[in-house]
Amino acid sequence: xxxxxxxxxxxxxxxxxxxxxxxxxxxxxxxxxxxxxxxxxxxxxxxxxxxxxxxxxxxxxxxxxxxxxxxxxxxxxxxxxxxxxxxxxxxxxxxxxxxxxxxxxxxxxxxxxxxxxxxxxxxxxxxxxxxxxxxxxxxxxxxxxxxxxxxxxxxxxxxxxxxxxxxxxxxxxxxxxxxxxxxxxxxxxxxxxxxxxxxxxxxxxxxxxxxxxxxxxxxxxxxxxxxxxxxxxxxxxxxxxxxxxxxxxxxxxxxxxxxxxxxxxxxxxxxxxxxxxxxxxxxxxxxxxxxxxxxxxxxxxxxxxxxxxxxxxxxxxxxxxxxxxxxxxxxxxxxxxxxxxxxxxxxxxxxxxxxxxxxxxxxxxxxxxxxxxxxxxxxxxxxxxxxxxxxx
Numbered sequence: 486x487x488x489x490x491x492x493x494x495x496x497x498x499x500x501x502x503x504x505x506x507x508x509x510x511x512x513x514x515x516x517x518x519x520x521x522x523x524x525x526x527x528x529x530x531x532x533x534x535x536x537x538x539x540x541x542x543x544x545x546x547x548x549x550x551x552x553x554x555x556x557x558x559x560x561x562x563x564x565x566x567x568x569x570x571x572x573x574x575x576x577x578x579x580x581x582x583x584x585x586x587x588x589x590x591x592x593x594x595x596x597x598x599x600x601x602x603x604x605x606x607x608x609x610x611x612x613x614x615x616x617x618x619x620x621x622x623x624x625x626x627x628x629x630x631x632x633x634x635x636x637x638x639x640x641x642x643x644x645x646x647x648x649x650x651x652x653x654x655x656x657x658x659x660x661x662x663x664x665x666x667x668x669x670x671x672x673x674x675x676x677x678x679x680x681x682x683x684x685x686x687x688x689x690x691x692x693x694x695x696x697x698x699x700x701x702x703x704x705x706x707x708x709x710x711x712x713x714x715x716x717x718x719x720x721x722x723x724x725x726x727x728x729x730x731x732x733x734x735x736x737x738x739x740x741x742x743x744x745x746x747x748x749x750x751x752x753x754x755x756x757x758x759x760x761x762x763x764x765x766x767x768x769x770x771x772x773x774x775x776x777x778x779x780x781x782x783x784x785x786x787x788x789x790x791x792x793x794x795x796x797x798x799x800x801x802x803x804x805x806x807x808x809x810x811x812x813x814x815x816x817x818x819x820x821x822x823x824x825x826x827x828x829x830x831x832x833x834x835x836x837x838x839x840x841x842x843x844x845x846x847x848x849x850x851x852x853x854x855x856x857x858x859x860x861x862x863x864x865x866x867x868x869x870x871x872x873x874x875x876x877x
Contacts, residue, residue, distance in 0.1 A: 490780040495857040496529040515833040522837045526728040526855035531777035534769045550761045559771040570706040579759045582733035586720045591618035593751030599651040605843030608660045634662045645681040652684040658691045658807030661851040665806040671707040686718045691808045693726040696786045699806045715741045727770045734763045785809045788854045788861050795865045809855035816848035817873045824850040832867040
């Protein structure tokens, strides 16, 4: 474990053209703005990863190059070590980021008007991708009980049995609620998909950011155990895990021969080529990133527990099991005002508006806690200064 991770790897993002720090400060009228939105950590990569990257990028020559010869080997090894699942080279397709992977999948395989289920609250770009590709979005509300979010399987089966649903998008672990879907939940979901001839598209970009001793399981692993892997498409990227999302690189993983044929033909017809330079950071974190990852998870877990100890008696939020994104409900403080606007106005904290994640999210705000301790304590202090609405 890397000692003092936050101090060693915390980096000042000011004056780096950072959307989170610089653009926010330019567009909002607060000198003391505390940006805690966009899923972008304030930690730099490890020296073990940066050293070979510096060698690669200081040559001064950036012409055509091919993928590292052992790229697939390190990807397959990562899946074996971190997902306990074996994947094959021929089942891997490249994309320029996770959302580009969704667009590629939708355009290549699904016909216009196909119905796709997405859960709410949920990552808003799923909705954008579905609708931009000419497909029909069917929003399915997660069941909310005791500040924990669940899949309402009865309602889901009703939707599947009464509508011609072609695919379900699942964010696993879930953004924005920080929820890990259990193995039995994934198995039940897969069996429903099998019963109603529906694909499961699983976005697992947060799969490696696990809090404490929680365990996350890949839908692909569960599908293999159930012999249902042909109905699963997994989207994989370490962009969120290692804070390299600005370098667009992701994978689409599927064993389904029809989907693979459609992806191959679509990418060929659109002259898609693998961005070998963009693949380099991913390649090197596969090889050298394990210790950094363990330490980062420990640092985020520490931040969460500091916040939880200080604020759990004042504010409502789901327990954080994965990701570095907390989902706060400020209804008791903001009333009918939008929670994002309320928090920005009263505490000068910028999060992500809960309404972006679903029509019922007005009183919610998503907050990024992957930052240094100084910012965490500043956040706690500002939150403690908020006052609940007095009720008669």
